[in-house]
Amino acid sequence: xxxxxxxxxxxxxxxxxxxxxxxxxxxxxxxxxxxxxxxxxxxxxxxxxxxxxxxxxxxxxxxxxxxxxxxxxxxxxxxxxxxxxxxxxxxxxxxxxxxxxxxxxxxxxxxxxxxxxxxxxxxxxxxxxxxxxxxxxxxxxxxxxxxxxxxxxxxxxxxxxxxxxxxxxxxxxxxxxxxxxxxxxxxxxxxxxxxxxxxxxxxxxxxxxxxxxxxxxxxxxxxxxxxxxxxxxxxxxxxxxxxxxxxxxxx
Amino acid sequence: xxxxxxxxxxxxxxxxxxxxxxxxxxxxxxxxxxxxxxxxxxxxxxxxxxxxxxxxxxxxxxxxxxxxxxxxxxxxxxxxxxxxxxxxxxxxxxxxxxxxxxxxxxxxxxxxxxxxxxxxxxxxxxxxxxxxxxxxxxxxxxxxxxxxxxxxxxxxxxxxxxxxxxxxxxxxxxxxxxxxxxxxxxxxxxxxxxxxxxxxxxxxxxxxxxxxxxxxxxxxxxxxxxxxxxxxxxxxxxxxxxxxxxxxxxx
Numbered sequence: 452x453x454x455x456x457x458x459x460x461x462x463x464x465x466x467x468x469x470x471x472x473x474x475x476x477x478x479x480x481x482x483x484x485x486x487x488x489x490x491x492x493x494x495x496x497x498x499x500x501x502x503x504x505x506x507x508x509x510x511x512x513x514x515x516x517x518x519x520x521x522x523x524x525x526x527x528x529x530x531x532x533x534x535x536x537x538x539x540x541x542x543x544x545x546x547x548x549x550x551x552x553x554x555x556x557x558x559x560x561x562x563x564x565x566x567x568x569x570x571x572x573x574x575x576x577x578x579x580x581x582x583x584x585x586x587x588x589x590x591x592x593x594x595x596x597x598x599x600x601x602x603x604x605x606x607x608x609x610x611x612x613x614x615x616x617x618x619x620x621x622x623x624x625x626x627x628x629x630x631x632x633x634x635x636x637x638x639x640x641x642x643x644x645x646x647x648x649x650x651x652x653x654x655x656x657x658x659x660x661x662x663x664x665x666x667x668x669x670x671x672x673x674x675x676x677x678x679x680x681x682x683x684x685x686x687x688x689x690x691x692x693x694x695x696x697x698x699x700x701x702x
Numbered sequence: 703x704x705x706x707x708x709x710x711x712x713x714x715x716x717x718x719x720x721x722x723x724x725x726x727x728x729x730x731x732x733x734x735x736x737x738x739x740x741x742x743x744x745x746x747x748x749x750x751x752x753x754x755x756x757x758x759x760x761x762x763x764x765x766x767x768x769x770x771x772x773x774x775x776x777x778x779x780x781x782x783x784x785x786x787x788x789x790x791x792x793x794x795x796x797x798x799x800x801x802x803x804x805x806x807x808x809x810x811x812x813x814x815x816x817x818x819x820x821x822x823x824x825x826x827x828x829x830x831x832x833x834x835x836x837x838x839x840x841x842x843x844x845x846x847x848x849x850x851x852x853x854x855x856x857x858x859x860x861x862x863x864x865x866x867x868x869x870x871x872x873x874x875x876x877x878x879x880x881x882x883x884x885x886x887x888x889x890x891x892x893x894x895x896x897x898x899x900x901x902x903x904x905x906x907x908x909x910x911x912x913x914x915x916x917x918x919x920x921x922x923x924x925x926x927x928x929x930x931x932x933x934x935x936x937x938x939x940x941x942x943x944x945x946x947x948x949x950x951x952x953x
Contacts, residue, residue: 567818571938571941574937574938574941575937575941577929578927578928578929578937579927579928579929580927580928580929580930603936641952674948676829676830676831677829677830677831677951678828678829678830678831679831685854686825686826686829686944687822687825689941690822690825690826690940690941690944693937693941693944693945694944694945694948697925697945697948697949698948700928701892
Protein backbone atom coordinates (compact mmCIF):
# COMPACT_ATOMS: atom_id res chain seq x y z
CA UNK A 452 0.00 0.00 0.00
CA UNK A 453 1.11 3.49 -0.81
CA UNK A 454 0.56 5.66 2.26
CA UNK A 455 -0.80 9.18 2.10
CA UNK A 456 2.47 10.41 3.52
CA UNK A 457 4.42 8.72 0.74
CA UNK A 458 2.14 10.29 -1.89
CA UNK A 459 2.77 13.65 -0.23
CA UNK A 460 6.54 13.03 -0.37
CA UNK A 461 6.38 12.08 -4.05
CA UNK A 462 4.50 15.20 -4.96
CA UNK A 463 6.68 17.44 -2.81
CA UNK A 464 9.72 16.39 -4.86
CA UNK A 465 8.48 18.84 -7.46
CA UNK A 466 9.97 21.51 -5.16
CA UNK A 467 13.69 22.23 -5.11
CA UNK A 468 13.65 23.03 -1.39
CA UNK A 469 12.31 19.58 -0.58
CA UNK A 470 14.72 17.89 -2.99
CA UNK A 471 17.65 19.73 -1.43
CA UNK A 472 16.70 18.96 2.16
CA UNK A 473 15.84 15.31 1.51
CA UNK A 474 18.57 14.62 -1.05
CA UNK A 475 15.97 12.75 -3.09
CA UNK A 476 14.44 13.09 -6.55
CA UNK A 477 11.64 11.52 -8.53
CA UNK A 478 11.73 9.40 -11.66
CA UNK A 479 8.59 8.34 -13.50
CA UNK A 480 7.66 5.95 -16.28
CA UNK A 481 8.59 2.34 -16.99
CA UNK A 482 11.58 3.05 -19.21
CA UNK A 483 13.04 5.72 -16.95
CA UNK A 484 12.61 3.53 -13.86
CA UNK A 485 14.30 0.66 -15.70
CA UNK A 486 17.23 2.97 -16.48
CA UNK A 487 17.37 3.98 -12.82
CA UNK A 488 17.42 0.34 -11.73
CA UNK A 489 20.27 -0.37 -14.15
CA UNK A 490 22.28 2.64 -12.97
CA UNK A 491 24.53 3.13 -9.95
CA UNK A 492 21.99 5.45 -8.36
CA UNK A 493 20.64 4.37 -4.99
CA UNK A 494 16.88 3.69 -5.14
CA UNK A 495 14.99 4.58 -1.99
CA UNK A 496 11.47 3.52 -3.04
CA UNK A 497 10.22 1.68 -6.09
CA UNK A 498 6.47 2.13 -6.46
CA UNK A 499 4.94 -0.03 -9.18
CA UNK A 500 2.21 -2.38 -10.26
CA UNK A 501 2.31 -6.15 -9.85
CA UNK A 502 2.63 -6.37 -13.63
CA UNK A 503 5.79 -4.27 -13.62
CA UNK A 504 7.29 -6.49 -10.90
CA UNK A 505 6.45 -9.61 -12.94
CA UNK A 506 8.15 -8.20 -16.00
CA UNK A 507 11.31 -7.34 -14.08
CA UNK A 508 12.33 -10.34 -12.01
CA UNK A 509 15.03 -9.66 -9.46
CA UNK A 510 14.39 -5.95 -9.12
CA UNK A 511 13.13 -6.20 -5.55
CA UNK A 512 16.72 -6.35 -4.35
CA UNK A 513 17.66 -3.16 -6.15
CA UNK A 514 15.50 -0.80 -4.11
CA UNK A 515 15.52 -0.05 -0.41
CA UNK A 516 11.76 -0.61 -0.39
CA UNK A 517 9.33 -1.87 -3.00
CA UNK A 518 5.72 -0.76 -2.79
CA UNK A 519 3.30 -2.69 -4.95
CA UNK A 520 0.17 -0.78 -5.83
CA UNK A 521 -2.41 -0.32 -8.59
CA UNK A 522 -2.41 2.01 -11.59
CA UNK A 523 -5.07 4.20 -10.05
CA UNK A 524 -2.92 4.92 -7.00
CA UNK A 525 0.11 5.62 -9.20
CA UNK A 526 -2.03 8.04 -11.15
CA UNK A 527 -2.97 9.78 -7.92
CA UNK A 528 0.65 10.12 -6.81
CA UNK A 529 2.13 11.04 -10.19
CA UNK A 530 3.22 14.45 -11.44
CA UNK A 531 2.85 13.23 -15.04
CA UNK A 532 -0.15 13.62 -17.30
CA UNK A 533 0.06 10.02 -18.47
CA UNK A 534 1.55 7.99 -15.66
CA UNK A 535 2.64 4.44 -16.41
CA UNK A 536 3.26 1.45 -14.15
CA UNK A 537 6.22 2.61 -12.11
CA UNK A 538 7.85 5.51 -10.35
CA UNK A 539 10.86 5.69 -8.09
CA UNK A 540 12.25 7.91 -5.38
CA UNK A 541 16.00 8.08 -5.84
CA UNK A 542 18.94 9.41 -3.86
CA UNK A 543 20.81 12.27 -5.51
CA UNK A 544 24.43 11.21 -5.98
CA UNK A 545 26.96 13.16 -3.95
CA UNK A 546 28.71 15.78 -6.07
CA UNK A 547 31.69 14.36 -7.90
CA UNK A 548 34.89 15.23 -6.09
CA UNK A 549 37.19 13.91 -8.75
CA UNK A 550 39.00 16.33 -11.00
CA UNK A 551 37.45 16.92 -14.40
CA UNK A 552 39.26 15.42 -17.34
CA UNK A 553 40.12 18.58 -19.27
CA UNK A 554 41.48 16.64 -22.21
CA UNK A 555 37.87 16.00 -23.20
CA UNK A 556 35.08 18.21 -24.44
CA UNK A 557 32.92 19.61 -21.61
CA UNK A 558 29.68 21.59 -21.80
CA UNK A 559 29.17 24.57 -19.47
CA UNK A 560 25.71 26.08 -19.03
CA UNK A 561 25.31 29.77 -18.22
CA UNK A 562 21.86 30.29 -16.66
CA UNK A 563 19.72 27.77 -18.55
CA UNK A 564 16.24 28.36 -17.17
CA UNK A 565 13.92 25.97 -18.97
CA UNK A 566 13.82 22.41 -17.55
CA UNK A 567 12.91 20.95 -20.95
CA UNK A 568 16.00 22.56 -22.48
CA UNK A 569 18.29 21.26 -19.74
CA UNK A 570 16.88 17.73 -20.05
CA UNK A 571 17.29 17.81 -23.83
CA UNK A 572 20.87 19.09 -23.48
CA UNK A 573 21.67 16.15 -21.17
CA UNK A 574 20.29 13.79 -23.83
CA UNK A 575 22.40 15.48 -26.52
CA UNK A 576 25.54 15.29 -24.37
CA UNK A 577 24.87 11.60 -23.82
CA UNK A 578 24.54 11.00 -27.58
CA UNK A 579 27.75 12.84 -28.36
CA UNK A 580 29.74 11.17 -25.60
CA UNK A 581 30.21 14.29 -23.50
CA UNK A 582 30.52 13.05 -19.95
CA UNK A 583 30.54 16.23 -17.91
CA UNK A 584 28.31 19.27 -17.72
CA UNK A 585 29.16 22.26 -15.56
CA UNK A 586 26.16 24.41 -14.60
CA UNK A 587 26.16 27.98 -13.35
CA UNK A 588 24.53 28.28 -9.95
CA UNK A 589 21.47 29.97 -11.47
CA UNK A 590 20.85 27.16 -13.97
CA UNK A 591 17.65 25.19 -13.31
CA UNK A 592 18.07 22.23 -10.93
CA UNK A 593 19.03 19.02 -12.70
CA UNK A 594 16.76 17.01 -10.39
CA UNK A 595 13.68 19.02 -11.32
CA UNK A 596 11.19 16.33 -12.48
CA UNK A 597 10.79 18.02 -15.88
CA UNK A 598 14.56 17.92 -16.44
CA UNK A 599 14.71 14.29 -15.36
CA UNK A 600 11.91 13.22 -17.70
CA UNK A 601 13.21 15.23 -20.69
CA UNK A 602 16.68 13.70 -20.25
CA UNK A 603 15.26 10.28 -21.23
CA UNK A 604 17.69 8.56 -18.89
CA UNK A 605 20.76 10.63 -19.68
CA UNK A 606 20.56 11.95 -16.10
CA UNK A 607 21.91 8.59 -14.93
CA UNK A 608 24.96 8.82 -17.16
CA UNK A 609 26.08 12.44 -17.40
CA UNK A 610 28.06 13.91 -14.49
CA UNK A 611 26.91 17.38 -13.59
CA UNK A 612 28.09 19.94 -11.11
CA UNK A 613 26.89 23.39 -10.12
CA UNK A 614 29.56 25.95 -9.54
CA UNK A 615 30.53 29.59 -9.92
CA UNK A 616 31.04 29.43 -13.67
CA UNK A 617 33.26 32.50 -13.74
CA UNK A 618 35.78 30.97 -11.34
CA UNK A 619 35.75 27.64 -13.14
CA UNK A 620 36.34 29.24 -16.52
CA UNK A 621 39.03 31.59 -15.22
CA UNK A 622 41.02 28.60 -14.06
CA UNK A 623 40.46 26.84 -17.39
CA UNK A 624 41.72 29.87 -19.29
CA UNK A 625 44.80 30.02 -17.05
CA UNK A 626 45.45 26.38 -17.93
CA UNK A 627 45.18 27.25 -21.64
CA UNK A 628 42.01 25.19 -22.10
CA UNK A 629 40.05 26.53 -25.11
CA UNK A 630 36.73 28.10 -24.08
CA UNK A 631 34.08 28.27 -26.84
CA UNK A 632 30.76 30.05 -27.04
CA UNK A 633 28.38 31.21 -29.77
CA UNK A 634 28.04 34.93 -30.53
CA UNK A 635 26.63 36.91 -33.43
CA UNK A 636 30.11 38.24 -34.15
CA UNK A 637 31.75 34.80 -33.83
CA UNK A 638 33.53 32.88 -36.55
CA UNK A 639 31.60 30.48 -38.81
CA UNK A 640 31.53 27.17 -36.91
CA UNK A 641 31.42 25.23 -40.19
CA UNK A 642 34.81 26.48 -41.34
CA UNK A 643 36.59 27.23 -38.07
CA UNK A 644 39.07 24.67 -36.80
CA UNK A 645 37.97 23.22 -33.49
CA UNK A 646 40.02 21.46 -30.83
CA UNK A 647 39.00 18.01 -29.59
CA UNK A 648 39.03 19.20 -26.00
CA UNK A 649 37.75 22.43 -24.50
CA UNK A 650 34.73 23.91 -22.81
CA UNK A 651 31.65 24.75 -24.85
CA UNK A 652 29.47 27.36 -23.13
CA UNK A 653 25.78 27.55 -23.94
CA UNK A 654 23.97 30.66 -22.72
CA UNK A 655 20.60 31.73 -21.37
CA UNK A 656 17.47 31.30 -23.50
CA UNK A 657 16.72 35.00 -23.75
CA UNK A 658 20.06 36.70 -23.26
CA UNK A 659 22.73 34.29 -24.40
CA UNK A 660 26.08 34.20 -22.63
CA UNK A 661 26.37 36.80 -19.85
CA UNK A 662 28.92 39.63 -19.96
CA UNK A 663 30.92 38.26 -17.02
CA UNK A 664 31.36 34.99 -18.87
CA UNK A 665 31.84 36.42 -22.36
CA UNK A 666 35.25 37.95 -21.59
CA UNK A 667 36.55 34.48 -20.68
CA UNK A 668 35.65 33.01 -24.08
CA UNK A 669 38.73 32.35 -26.19
CA UNK A 670 36.94 30.98 -29.28
CA UNK A 671 33.85 32.89 -30.40
CA UNK A 672 31.77 30.84 -32.82
CA UNK A 673 28.66 31.49 -34.87
CA UNK A 674 26.11 29.14 -36.41
CA UNK A 675 25.23 30.83 -39.70
CA UNK A 676 21.61 31.20 -40.75
CA UNK A 677 20.63 30.28 -44.30
CA UNK A 678 17.38 32.17 -44.14
CA UNK A 679 16.83 34.78 -46.84
CA UNK A 680 15.26 37.96 -45.59
CA UNK A 681 13.64 38.12 -42.18
CA UNK A 682 13.99 34.64 -40.78
CA UNK A 683 14.20 33.44 -37.20
CA UNK A 684 16.50 35.52 -35.10
CA UNK A 685 17.78 32.68 -33.04
CA UNK A 686 17.87 28.96 -32.50
CA UNK A 687 16.58 27.30 -29.36
CA UNK A 688 19.52 26.68 -27.01
CA UNK A 689 19.16 22.89 -27.14
CA UNK A 690 19.14 23.01 -30.95
CA UNK A 691 22.25 25.20 -30.93
CA UNK A 692 23.92 22.79 -28.49
CA UNK A 693 23.21 19.88 -30.83
CA UNK A 694 24.67 21.66 -33.85
CA UNK A 695 27.80 22.70 -31.92
CA UNK A 696 28.34 19.19 -30.52
CA UNK A 697 27.84 17.72 -33.97
CA UNK A 698 30.51 20.07 -35.36
CA UNK A 699 33.00 19.24 -32.60
CA UNK A 700 32.50 15.50 -33.06
CA UNK A 701 32.32 15.18 -36.84
CA UNK A 702 35.89 16.33 -37.46
CA UNK B 703 -14.46 45.43 -24.12
CA UNK B 704 -13.79 41.77 -24.67
CA UNK B 705 -17.13 39.97 -24.74
CA UNK B 706 -17.75 36.62 -23.09
CA UNK B 707 -18.40 35.15 -26.51
CA UNK B 708 -15.05 36.35 -27.79
CA UNK B 709 -13.28 34.85 -24.79
CA UNK B 710 -15.12 31.60 -25.53
CA UNK B 711 -13.99 31.75 -29.16
CA UNK B 712 -10.36 32.39 -28.15
CA UNK B 713 -10.32 29.42 -25.82
CA UNK B 714 -12.11 27.17 -28.29
CA UNK B 715 -9.25 27.67 -30.77
CA UNK B 716 -7.36 25.14 -28.69
CA UNK B 717 -9.52 22.54 -30.48
CA UNK B 718 -8.73 21.41 -34.03
CA UNK B 719 -12.39 20.95 -34.87
CA UNK B 720 -13.13 24.58 -34.11
CA UNK B 721 -10.00 25.78 -35.95
CA UNK B 722 -11.00 23.75 -39.00
CA UNK B 723 -14.60 24.96 -39.08
CA UNK B 724 -13.76 28.60 -38.39
CA UNK B 725 -10.54 28.75 -40.42
CA UNK B 726 -9.00 30.71 -37.56
CA UNK B 727 -6.10 30.24 -35.19
CA UNK B 728 -4.70 31.92 -32.10
CA UNK B 729 -1.41 33.74 -31.58
CA UNK B 730 -0.30 34.98 -28.17
CA UNK B 731 2.42 37.21 -26.78
CA UNK B 732 3.77 40.59 -27.80
CA UNK B 733 6.54 39.36 -30.04
CA UNK B 734 4.42 36.75 -31.80
CA UNK B 735 1.60 39.24 -32.37
CA UNK B 736 4.12 41.73 -33.78
CA UNK B 737 5.32 39.05 -36.20
CA UNK B 738 1.71 38.36 -37.20
CA UNK B 739 1.10 42.06 -37.83
CA UNK B 740 4.20 42.22 -40.01
CA UNK B 741 3.21 39.13 -42.00
CA UNK B 742 0.81 38.62 -44.89
CA UNK B 743 -1.62 36.78 -42.65
CA UNK B 744 -5.06 38.30 -42.30
CA UNK B 745 -5.76 39.37 -38.71
CA UNK B 746 -9.37 39.00 -37.62
CA UNK B 747 -9.10 40.35 -34.06
CA UNK B 748 -6.27 42.04 -32.23
CA UNK B 749 -6.87 42.00 -28.48
CA UNK B 750 -4.40 44.05 -26.51
CA UNK B 751 -3.75 46.60 -23.80
CA UNK B 752 -3.68 50.36 -24.34
CA UNK B 753 0.05 50.20 -23.69
CA UNK B 754 0.58 47.76 -26.56
CA UNK B 755 -1.39 50.03 -28.90
CA UNK B 756 0.70 53.03 -27.82
CA UNK B 757 3.91 51.16 -28.57
CA UNK B 758 2.72 50.14 -32.03
CA UNK B 759 1.34 53.18 -33.81
CA UNK B 760 -0.52 52.40 -36.99
CA UNK B 761 -1.45 48.85 -36.14
CA UNK B 762 -5.17 49.57 -35.86
CA UNK B 763 -5.41 49.42 -39.65
CA UNK B 764 -3.82 45.98 -39.79
CA UNK B 765 -6.60 44.07 -38.03
CA UNK B 766 -10.22 43.66 -38.93
CA UNK B 767 -11.11 44.64 -35.37
CA UNK B 768 -9.04 45.93 -32.48
CA UNK B 769 -10.26 45.27 -28.95
CA UNK B 770 -8.54 47.26 -26.24
CA UNK B 771 -8.71 45.67 -22.85
CA UNK B 772 -6.74 45.25 -19.61
CA UNK B 773 -4.11 42.66 -18.64
CA UNK B 774 -6.50 40.94 -16.27
CA UNK B 775 -9.00 40.25 -19.07
CA UNK B 776 -6.21 39.01 -21.35
CA UNK B 777 -5.12 36.69 -18.59
CA UNK B 778 -8.68 35.37 -18.34
CA UNK B 779 -8.90 34.73 -22.09
CA UNK B 780 -5.38 33.36 -22.57
CA UNK B 781 -4.30 29.74 -23.00
CA UNK B 782 -0.78 30.67 -21.84
CA UNK B 783 0.60 30.40 -18.33
CA UNK B 784 2.19 33.83 -18.54
CA UNK B 785 0.09 35.95 -20.86
CA UNK B 786 1.49 39.25 -22.03
CA UNK B 787 -0.18 42.36 -23.49
CA UNK B 788 -1.56 41.04 -26.76
CA UNK B 789 -3.18 38.15 -28.52
CA UNK B 790 -4.64 37.83 -31.99
CA UNK B 791 -7.18 35.73 -33.82
CA UNK B 792 -5.81 35.08 -37.28
CA UNK B 793 -7.14 33.59 -40.52
CA UNK B 794 -5.43 30.41 -41.64
CA UNK B 795 -3.98 30.99 -45.10
CA UNK B 796 -5.54 28.95 -47.89
CA UNK B 797 -3.37 25.95 -48.75
CA UNK B 798 -0.70 26.84 -51.26
CA UNK B 799 -1.75 25.77 -54.76
CA UNK B 800 1.53 26.59 -56.40
CA UNK B 801 3.86 23.78 -57.36
CA UNK B 802 6.67 23.07 -54.95
CA UNK B 803 10.13 24.08 -56.08
CA UNK B 804 11.81 20.68 -56.12
CA UNK B 805 15.20 22.17 -56.87
CA UNK B 806 15.34 23.14 -53.20
CA UNK B 807 15.60 21.16 -49.99
CA UNK B 808 12.19 20.29 -48.52
CA UNK B 809 11.34 18.70 -45.17
CA UNK B 810 8.64 16.01 -45.01
CA UNK B 811 7.19 14.95 -41.66
CA UNK B 812 5.88 11.44 -41.15
CA UNK B 813 3.48 11.46 -38.17
CA UNK B 814 5.06 14.03 -35.87
CA UNK B 815 2.81 13.97 -32.81
CA UNK B 816 4.24 16.44 -30.34
CA UNK B 817 3.25 20.09 -30.93
CA UNK B 818 6.47 21.34 -29.32
CA UNK B 819 8.52 19.25 -31.74
CA UNK B 820 6.61 20.52 -34.78
CA UNK B 821 6.96 24.15 -33.66
CA UNK B 822 10.69 23.66 -33.07
CA UNK B 823 11.09 22.03 -36.49
CA UNK B 824 9.41 25.06 -38.10
CA UNK B 825 11.90 27.31 -36.31
CA UNK B 826 14.80 25.15 -37.49
CA UNK B 827 13.52 25.17 -41.10
CA UNK B 828 13.26 28.96 -40.91
CA UNK B 829 16.85 29.24 -39.68
CA UNK B 830 18.19 26.97 -42.41
CA UNK B 831 16.23 28.66 -45.18
CA UNK B 832 13.96 25.70 -45.90
CA UNK B 833 10.75 27.21 -47.22
CA UNK B 834 8.43 24.24 -47.48
CA UNK B 835 7.35 21.51 -45.10
CA UNK B 836 5.14 18.64 -46.21
CA UNK B 837 3.22 16.96 -43.39
CA UNK B 838 1.61 13.54 -43.38
CA UNK B 839 -2.10 13.74 -42.66
CA UNK B 840 -1.60 12.29 -39.17
CA UNK B 841 0.99 14.91 -38.18
CA UNK B 842 -0.20 17.29 -35.45
CA UNK B 843 -2.03 20.39 -36.74
CA UNK B 844 0.28 23.29 -37.49
CA UNK B 845 -2.27 25.75 -36.08
CA UNK B 846 -2.37 24.03 -32.70
CA UNK B 847 -1.56 26.86 -30.24
CA UNK B 848 1.41 24.94 -28.84
CA UNK B 849 2.89 24.55 -32.33
CA UNK B 850 2.31 28.23 -33.07
CA UNK B 851 3.99 29.39 -29.86
CA UNK B 852 6.96 26.99 -30.17
CA UNK B 853 7.57 28.15 -33.75
CA UNK B 854 8.56 31.60 -32.44
CA UNK B 855 7.11 33.25 -35.54
CA UNK B 856 8.38 30.77 -38.10
CA UNK B 857 4.75 29.80 -38.71
CA UNK B 858 4.34 33.09 -40.60
CA UNK B 859 7.19 32.30 -42.97
CA UNK B 860 7.29 28.55 -43.65
CA UNK B 861 4.79 27.14 -46.17
CA UNK B 862 3.24 23.91 -44.98
CA UNK B 863 0.86 21.47 -46.52
CA UNK B 864 -0.80 18.28 -45.30
CA UNK B 865 -1.00 15.48 -47.81
CA UNK B 866 -0.82 11.74 -48.30
CA UNK B 867 2.94 11.50 -47.86
CA UNK B 868 3.21 8.20 -49.70
CA UNK B 869 1.68 9.65 -52.89
CA UNK B 870 3.79 12.78 -52.70
CA UNK B 871 7.01 10.82 -52.25
CA UNK B 872 6.14 8.29 -54.97
CA UNK B 873 5.87 11.13 -57.45
CA UNK B 874 9.13 12.64 -56.21
CA UNK B 875 10.93 9.33 -56.65
CA UNK B 876 9.53 9.01 -60.19
CA UNK B 877 10.95 12.46 -60.92
CA UNK B 878 14.35 11.30 -59.61
CA UNK B 879 14.24 13.65 -56.64
CA UNK B 880 16.50 12.28 -53.86
CA UNK B 881 14.51 11.22 -50.78
CA UNK B 882 16.49 11.11 -47.51
CA UNK B 883 15.66 9.70 -44.11
CA UNK B 884 17.58 8.60 -41.02
CA UNK B 885 17.79 4.91 -40.16
CA UNK B 886 20.00 2.84 -37.88
CA UNK B 887 21.40 1.03 -40.92
CA UNK B 888 21.89 4.28 -42.90
CA UNK B 889 25.18 5.74 -44.08
CA UNK B 890 27.14 8.14 -41.87
CA UNK B 891 25.68 11.57 -42.58
CA UNK B 892 29.04 13.22 -41.81
CA UNK B 893 30.85 11.49 -44.68
CA UNK B 894 28.03 10.82 -47.16
CA UNK B 895 27.73 13.19 -50.10
CA UNK B 896 24.43 15.06 -50.01
CA UNK B 897 22.58 16.81 -52.82
CA UNK B 898 21.54 20.45 -52.48
CA UNK B 899 17.96 19.57 -53.31
CA UNK B 900 15.81 16.67 -52.16
CA UNK B 901 13.29 15.71 -49.56
CA UNK B 902 14.40 15.05 -46.00
CA UNK B 903 11.89 12.89 -44.10
CA UNK B 904 11.75 13.05 -40.33
CA UNK B 905 9.75 10.31 -38.63
CA UNK B 906 7.53 9.76 -35.64
CA UNK B 907 8.85 10.35 -32.12
CA UNK B 908 8.46 6.75 -31.00
CA UNK B 909 8.63 4.71 -34.17
CA UNK B 910 10.66 6.70 -36.67
CA UNK B 911 9.78 6.56 -40.36
CA UNK B 912 6.88 4.20 -41.11
CA UNK B 913 7.30 1.08 -43.29
CA UNK B 914 5.12 2.47 -46.09
CA UNK B 915 7.38 5.50 -46.34
CA UNK B 916 10.68 3.70 -45.77
CA UNK B 917 10.62 1.86 -49.13
CA UNK B 918 10.46 5.23 -50.91
CA UNK B 919 13.68 6.48 -49.30
CA UNK B 920 16.54 6.59 -51.79
CA UNK B 921 19.23 7.88 -49.40
CA UNK B 922 19.34 6.25 -45.97
CA UNK B 923 21.39 8.29 -43.53
CA UNK B 924 22.53 7.83 -39.96
CA UNK B 925 23.65 10.31 -37.31
CA UNK B 926 26.41 8.45 -35.47
CA UNK B 927 26.49 8.41 -31.70
CA UNK B 928 29.77 9.11 -29.92
CA UNK B 929 28.63 7.63 -26.67
CA UNK B 930 30.77 4.89 -25.20
CA UNK B 931 28.82 2.02 -23.74
CA UNK B 932 25.14 2.37 -23.04
CA UNK B 933 24.25 5.90 -24.03
CA UNK B 934 21.00 7.39 -25.25
CA UNK B 935 19.31 5.23 -27.83
CA UNK B 936 17.95 8.09 -29.84
CA UNK B 937 17.88 11.79 -30.38
CA UNK B 938 14.74 13.88 -30.10
CA UNK B 939 13.27 14.35 -33.59
CA UNK B 940 13.75 18.12 -33.55
CA UNK B 941 17.40 17.68 -32.56
CA UNK B 942 17.89 15.15 -35.36
CA UNK B 943 16.23 17.55 -37.80
CA UNK B 944 18.65 20.30 -36.79
CA UNK B 945 21.70 18.10 -37.24
CA UNK B 946 20.48 16.89 -40.66
CA UNK B 947 19.69 20.43 -41.86
CA UNK B 948 23.06 21.62 -40.62
CA UNK B 949 24.77 18.88 -42.63
CA UNK B 950 22.81 19.66 -45.80
CA UNK B 951 23.56 23.37 -45.53
CA UNK B 952 27.18 23.40 -44.41
CA UNK B 953 28.51 21.79 -47.61
